[in-house]
Amino acid sequence: MKMRKLHLGVWLLFTIAFASVSCEKEKIVGTDDLPATGSTFLKEHFNNVTVLSVTKEKEGFSGTEYKVLLDNRTEVKFDKNGNWKDVDGANNIAIPTTFILPVIVDYVTEKYPNADFNSIEKDNGNFDVELTNELELVFNSQGDFLRIDP
Incomplete structure (x- = not known):
């Protein structure tokens, strides 16, 4: 019985702590x-x-x-x-590229000349880029192309 109360107390304390941190x-x-x-x-x-x-x-x-x-x-x-x-432009609105690594801008300009940047996010050391043609590209921290996200 004491063990059960202890488990309940620990669980309750953990729940309260998690709720206050995650809010x-x-x-x-x-x-x-x-x-x-x-x-x-x-x-x-x-x-x-x-x-x-x-x-x-x-x-x-x-x-x-x-x-x-x-x-x-x-x-x-x-x-x-x-x-x-x-940086996220709503509904395929183009965003400026002046803060984006030039190697990424050059890659997109060469490979997708009819598309603009719609958003870019720093994500775990990579850059996730969405173009106005809804294509999603991933680049590493140096700006090297990694893949197209489905």
């Missing part, structure tokens, strides 16, 4: 709350686009993330230091 805490913040690196990124690569909102999320073990929604319906995600993680 997303999201709040709208001002553009001034975005780390300087993120602000600079937006000024350099989205200079003529207006920021509609900045959301700060605290996500358990993965830390803080910022989501910026622009008036052209592009969403940019930054890590806690303001480094971009994901």
